[in-house]
Amino acid sequence: EVQLVESGGSVVRPGGSLRLSCVASGFIFDDYGMTWVRQAPGKGLEWVSTINWNGGSTSYADSVKGRFTISRDNAKKSLYLQMNSLRAEDTALYHCATFRIVGPTWRYYFDNWGQGTLVTVSS
């Protein structure tokens, strides 16, 4: 059974930092790209960042570019999101999700999701 378990969310002051983790099980981690998607309270889903299977390619939403860094450790089957210079508008439930990569071909949809970890940015 595919499982994605996020952790690391907490209450942090504006300007602070936080590192989120997502541990995967039940599938071959190296076969998948990974992404972070967030949902602010009462709002919709927002794509945040994506990384390919080996970390060689990363991308970010404009709203977090320069502040967030995505990374992964395939040996630990883990995905990370380093969040710096946090703002109130970063308050959200952060989900990790998978997308399949088959050779050079990406599947551009997110087929497995975790339940999320809550980040609250407040003074």
Place this chain on the structure above:
Amino acid sequence: QSALTQPASVSGSPGQSITISCTGTSSDVGVYNHVSWYQSHPGNAPKLLIYEATNRPSGVSDRFSGSKSGNTASLTISGLQAEDEAHYYCCSYAGRTTWVFGGGTKVTVL
């Protein structure tokens, strides 16, 4: 990276069919077939319903179907059931390994 446009809410009676629209631009929905739909129940992880605009993953009910025309994609739920009450989100690939989601649609079963 502007959000795709979805109606805030759609409702229907059990057994009816409803359709949720998702309007993007010529930079996302209009140029890529990489449109996906997700169902989100409170407290649960989002679930993939439709991928590549019209394809259904194994295990997803055939009551869910997707289509796309121009800059607009649509999700149709046929034979509406109480368990379909949830939020639904569309998502489109937007190029350069970026994605954009819709604002979400709350489906109410009357």
